[in-house]
Amino acid sequence: MNIKKVFRIAGKVILILFLIIVLFLLTTTIVYHIKLNKVEKQLKDAGYYNPVSVGDHSLNVYACGNENGRHTIVALAGLGDGEMFLGWRQMTAELEKDDRLIFIDRAGYGLSDDTKQEMTPEYVVEEYRTALQNAGIEAPYLLMGHSLGGLYATYWESKYPNEIEGIAYVDGSICYEIPEEEQVDGAVLMPVIEKLGLAPFVVRSDYGRFFDIMTEEQKEQAIYMMSKTIGSSVMKDELNKNDRCFDLVWKETTTTDIPKVYISASTAYHTKEDFINDGISAESLLNIWVAPEMKDAGEDAIYEEALRLMEQRRTEWAEPYYEKLGNCKVVELPGDHVIFLDKPDECSRIIKEFIDGLAN
Incomplete structure (x- = not known):
């Protein structure tokens, strides 16, 4: 066969494959953004959207449970968990009978606005505090943090111990000293993947088996809230600062007598x-x-x-x-890092026993 003809055929095949990929990505992008808009409208219509200004952007603050309850529990999301006001609810259902639950999304998470600000522990905690104050939700708070949310809870308690009456760590991040030369940036391509509409495939692959505790509608909403979140500027910045934040919070942590329970899962x-x-x-x-x-x-x-x-x-x-x-009381509950989805009933029991103990 003529070598030029081979190259012409190969070129046509490559062009066709390229066009197929472009068409596929164009389709996933359009479908994703249409579905995302639909999900956001559903959540807003259902009352989940309550934006509270913290300056040049707003954080979403969703309150539920017993408004006149014993405690004000403030839920702090783990990395990328933009659906906590949906996914945490089987774990918090019993708590909501006696206590007030506040689900506060960080910037870039869930229904909150995104921001280009650097997500240092100090900045994040100050935004949390500002949002709660502007929403008229007064201290003391009982913090409940998953993963990276636990890191922010520790920093909050160390800086403002008078505002905190207890902390429940749901497989919270472990802070420890990391020498500067060993700190690694964790930036990934997730913003690009999200904008191209591929993030839902990633979320379904990683977490789909855990979403069975939700209704079909809630599953779809959770998948798209997580997808939107992992494409945010904020999450990219948090990934870049992971090691530095672990090291900083370890050094800034102040030992206190404030009661804590740590659910150790992974x-x-x-x-x-x-x-x-x-x-x-x-x-x-x-x-x-x-x-x-x-x-x-x-x-x-x-x-x-x-x-x-x-x-x-x-x-x-x-x-x-x-x-x-x-x-800090440590309770071992072997399971996935997203233990609130993996074993929500067991988490609920542990946290409720902890809270009941505070009342005594």
């Missing part, structure tokens, strides 16, 4: 049987806990390595952090 496995009973295969631990190079080492070796790394994390990072927090 590092609460102690035996191979713990993993198996929770349906966690050795293969699923690769890339998350165990280096992928161990894939041929055998199931037992992978489980043992994961357990070793968890024990190392507990002893070197978690236990010193609990001690530095002060008056």
